[in-house]
Amino acid sequence: MDLKTFEIACWAVLTEAAADPQAGFRYLTLATVDAAQRPQARTVVLRECHDVRRTLTFYTDVRSPKWQEMAANPQVTVLGYCHQRRLQLRLAGRVACYAAGSDVARAAWRALPQHTRQTYIAGPPGEALAPAHETPVATAAETGESRFGVMIVQVNMLDAYQLQRNENPRALFHYPAHGERQESGWINP
Numbered sequence: 408m409d410l411k412t413f414e415i416a417c418w419a420v421l422t423e424a425a426a427d428p429q430a431g432f433r434y435l436t437l438a439t440v441d442a443a444q445r446p447q448a449r450t451v452v453l454r455e456c457h458d459v460r461r462t463l464t465f466y467t468d469v470r471s472p473k474w475q476e477m478a479a480n481p482q483v484t485v486l487g488y489c490h491q492r493r494l495q496l497r498l499a500g501r502v503a504c505y506a507a508g509s510d511v512a513r514a515a516w517r518a519l520p521q522h523t524r525q526t527y528i529a530g531p532p533g534e535a536l537a538p539a540h541e542t543p544v545a546t547a548a549e550t551g552e553s554r555f556g557v558m559i560v561q562v563n564m565l566d567a568y569q570l571q572r573n574e575n576p577r578a579l580f581h582y583p584a585h586g587e588r589q590e591s592g593w594i595n596p
């Protein structure tokens with residue numbers, strides 16, 4: 408396998424996963440750094456992957472703690488392991504967050520199925536569960552759209568690790584933002 412083939416294959420599996428709920432890379436771990444400099448990680452659904460732009464798109468509730476974490480520090484890491492392919496992908500980058508009112512969030516919300524929209528009507532993620540009788544009934548005006556946010560990660564580094572019987576090919580791919588050159592290449596597993 409040559410380096411370019413490996414790179415193309417990695418981006419292809421991510422692109423496929425964005426369209427396939429059964430794919431190994433459909434659920435990824437998004438890691439952020441919080442205000443106390445502690446790492447934070449959680450599972451998110453990969454919604455879109457653009458292999459030319461090198462971007463990954465996720466959706467979230469803007470009331471969740473990660474939203475503030477990313478506003479203060481947009482450096483994130485995304486991690487996935489596909490058991491079927493025995494492939495680990497670790498992607499580092501900078502996230503851009505689009506809240507309600509932005510064109511990006513509006514377009515994504517429009518395409519969202521009703522059952523996914525429902526999750527944004529519930530109480531703030533991470534807060535104590537309110538007793539059922541205190542849970543406000545969603546009004547027609549509150550569709551959840553005001554809480555819906557889109558996170559787009561601009562990937563600047565991909566670390567791909569393929570588990571194999573006799574050797575474990577691993578490579579680093581760099582996608583520098585402003586034309587600075589950094590060589591991609593095979594590295595020790």
Ligand SMILES: Cc1cc2nc3c(=O)[nH]c(=O)nc-3n(C[C@H](O)[C@H](O)[C@H](O)COP(=O)(O)O)c2cc1C
Pocket residue numbers: 434447448449450451452453465466467468471472473474532533
């Ligand atoms: C299978 C699975 C998929 C999830 N997908 C998402 C998602 O796409 N977006 C999201 O914000 N949270 C998602 N969550 C919930 C997060 O893992 C997390 O619990 C929540 O967003 C709160 O994270 P925070 O407190 O770090 O902000 C998912 C959880 C599971 C178990």
